[in-house]
Amino acid sequence: MINFFAKKFKVVTDYPNVWSIGQGMRENKPIFVRIRNGLNEAIGHPEYPFQIGVAVPLLHPTKDGLSTDAEAKELERIEHFLEGKITENNT
Numbered sequence: 001m002i003n004f005f006a007k008k009f010k011v012v013t014d015y016p017n018v019w020s021i022g023q024g025m026r027e028n029k030p031i032f033v034r035i036r037n038g039l040n041e042a043i044g045h046p047e048y049p050f051q052i053g054v055a056v057p058l059l060h061p062t063k064d065g066l067s068t069d070a071e072a073k074e075l076e077r078i079e080h081f082l083e084g085k086i087t088e089n090n091t
Helices: 037-042 069-087
Strands: 019-026 029-036
Touching (some): 019 037
């Protein structure tokens, strides 16, 4: 039976590139998280059975727990690499 009301889901890159940032403490050290809110409508859909989380500890965080300029560039390189791997088969 065809379900004409089934929601059609897009490839990941077609969703809005909207992010939220959260801040907290872990083991008395600052921690920051980014969440891609643009994917919220896909949460729980069987065509998207996986959720990916990546944690990258900083080698030389500032006293506020942020990355230095050099580490920020490396984090950006890692992010672009992961994004490319996740989206390379989008059709």
